[in-house]
Amino acid sequence: MIPEIETQSAVKIKMFQELKLKEMLSYISEHSTYYKNLFKSENIKPSLIQTLEDLTHLPVTTKEDLQQHNNQFICVPNHKIVDYVTTSGTLGEPVIFALTDKDLDRLAYNEAISFACSGVQKDDVLQLMTTIDRRFMAGLAYFLGSRKLGSGIIRVGSGIPELQWDTIKKFKPTYLICVPSFLLKLIEFANQHDISLKDTGVKGAICIGEPIRNDDFSLNVLSEKITSAWDIELYSTYASTEMSTAFNECSEHQGGHHHPELIIAEILDAKNNPVKNGEVGELTITTLGVEAMPLLRFKTGDMVKAHTEPCSCGRNTMRLGPVVGRKKQMIKYKGTTLYPPAMYNVLNHFNEISCFVIEISHNDLGTDEILIKIATEHPSEAFLQEIKDHFRAKLRVLPRVEFHDKASLNAIRFPKMSRKPIDLIDLRP
Incomplete structure (x- = not known):
């Protein structure tokens, strides 16, 4: 056809x-x-x-x-x-x-x-x-x-x-x-x-x-x-x-x-x-x-x-x-241009990550900051370092990464009236 x-x-x-x-x-x-x-x-x-x-x-x-x-x-x-x-x-x-x-x-x-x-x-x-x-x-x-x-x-x-x-x-x-x-x-x-x-x-x-x-x-x-x-x-x-x-x-x-x-x-x-x-x-x-x-x-x-x-x-x-990526979601981070899908690909590499939320904001200097909140059943410093190393290898930058519990992240990802999960929150003006 x-x-x-x-x-x-x-x-x-x-x-x-x-x-x-x-x-x-x-x-x-x-x-x-x-x-x-x-x-x-x-x-x-x-x-x-x-x-x-x-x-x-x-x-x-x-x-x-x-x-x-x-x-x-x-x-x-x-x-x-x-x-x-x-x-x-x-x-x-x-x-x-x-x-x-x-x-x-x-x-x-x-x-x-x-x-x-x-x-x-x-x-x-x-x-x-x-x-x-x-x-x-x-x-x-x-x-x-x-x-x-x-x-x-x-x-x-x-x-x-x-x-x-x-x-x-x-x-x-x-x-x-x-x-x-x-x-x-x-x-x-x-x-x-x-x-x-x-x-x-x-x-x-x-x-x-x-x-x-x-x-x-x-x-x-x-x-x-x-x-x-x-x-x-x-x-x-x-x-x-x-x-x-x-x-x-x-x-x-x-x-x-x-x-x-x-x-x-x-x-x-x-x-x-x-x-x-x-x-x-x-x-x-x-x-x-x-x-x-x-x-x-x-x-x-x-x-x-x-x-x-x-x-x-x-x-x-x-x-x-x-x-x-979305034009409005382009991130300038430490001299590197990023779009969220590139970070999704890095995070999806790890089976241990059950869900994640990426927050983008501006710091006091007006430049972009990235905070990645992840949920996993077995949080550890060793696993956190493994994630950071993978970001450096794939994207040549290292965002801030934090462990959070799965319930709190899913509350963010599935707000009322949403038709699809929200894995990116852009807090920039």
């Missing part, structure tokens, strides 16, 4: 996107209060935007713009809105997103072709290990996408290893949709309860919310731990509520594939200009085919690298490498 446009040449894909861009600009010029006001105040004539390169003549849309003018982005009357979701609010106040029937159909199409990209077929059964409630778009998208593709889906929800294993035994799902670190909890439960991991029938896992690959697409520490214990294939995904679009890995595991019929993707530098090929920049997107809340040049805050060579899976679309 590869859409025809995704197998076309780069030239044809670009021409297709430029046609869709003109349609999108015409639509928001007529229906979006926010963009109508913006075009008027900036004296912008959308009709002059003819190519993807012309996008650089348009201002970007930021998360702050969405937060401050949320309702002005809605392009349809209330009676056309059939669903409301909110962003997770990781980097600020959650934003409300409205969806029409057409938007839900687009969401289903996106997830169906994304699942298919990761090898899911009609005769497969998916076990959904994330919430479908709490105004969460992803859980809804997975359900709608499975239905569109024709595969089965079991809505188990998050947590509760015993229920997950009971479901695996009863319904024999072939794919799991989950946060990858939860797979370690499933493995631990299986080992404690004499559940064989060799004959579960599970072929693969669609991994969400956490990185599973290094920059060169090799498995990171977390993924190696999973696959060394459980012989399943892991597929990386990248998505956000604002995009209503996913970038899923195919069987080649060389990055998440772009769907040019759904989204225009730019990789920009700090001055909002395209980076050179092979450089890391901020993913900035323009949604295509969205009816209720289309976005123009929206800066996601995620730092990524694009890969443009054709993939041996048959798709010729651009692919996104693993997210390096």
